[in-house]
Amino acid sequence: MSDIKLPAKKREITTKGAVNQARKQGYVPGIFYSKGVEPISIITAELALKPVVYTSETHLINLEIEGQEAVRCILKDVQFDPVSDRIIHFDLYGVTVGQVLQIQVPVQIIGNAVGIKEGGKLQVQMHKIDVECLPKDIPDHIELDVTNLGVGDSIHAIDIKIENVTIITPEDVVIVTVAAPKVVAEDTAEGVAKDSAEPEVIGKSKTEEDKG
Secondary structure: OOEEEEEEEEOOOOOHHHHHHHHHOOEEEEEEEEOOEEEEEEEEEHHHHHHHHOOOOOOEEEEEEOOOOOEEEEEEEEEEOOOOOOEEEEEEEEOOOOOOEEEEEEEEEEOOOHHHHOOOEEEEOOOEEEEEEOHHHOOOOEEEEOOOOOOOOEEEHHHOOEOOEEEOOOOOOEEEEEEOOOHHHHHHHHHHHHHHHOOOOOOOOHHHHHHO
16 A cells, blocks of 8 residues: 655644635645644645545555654545535544554445346445554455346445455445346336226216116
8 A cells, every 4th residue: 555645734723714714725724643642733735635535545644744754644534515525624643553543445346247237237335445454454445346246236344355454344234236127116107107097987877877
């Protein structure tokens, strides 16, 4: 797994107005914390942060706070603006050698499921999987081969095995599945519609009554 550099500065501004102004200028506030260390409020350029957040692989981050030695950490949390979807805050957690981490690792789907040829639809239910391992064992991503999945087949968390990595996503969680086509449901709906279009015979017609 590769490292990625993130330059930052200690954040002296704390008022809401000053923080919002910094965001308008292209900066994002964050916090760095680690076991046995006082949290440090930091700020970094949004452009520098994007490669850390928008990635299809897991990275250890070399946080370079101005005037201090670089520290290795992981991205623990990100907050987005509900309207613009821009990054508005982030949390970094420092790691040390020999420390077991819990981290989310992206899923990458490979292969073409046979169920798609049968009319099924491939549905990825989980795009990231929670794992526990040492920093040196963190995988860039987790590949799931869906080639042999037929209609109705799924890959669950319990099916994923990675050396030196413990999957902590609940075992019964579906990661990817091939859903059945909806043709039967549509045919049934059409049948119901046709049946409802026919008038219901409640009693004798007037002609029948006259004859009687």
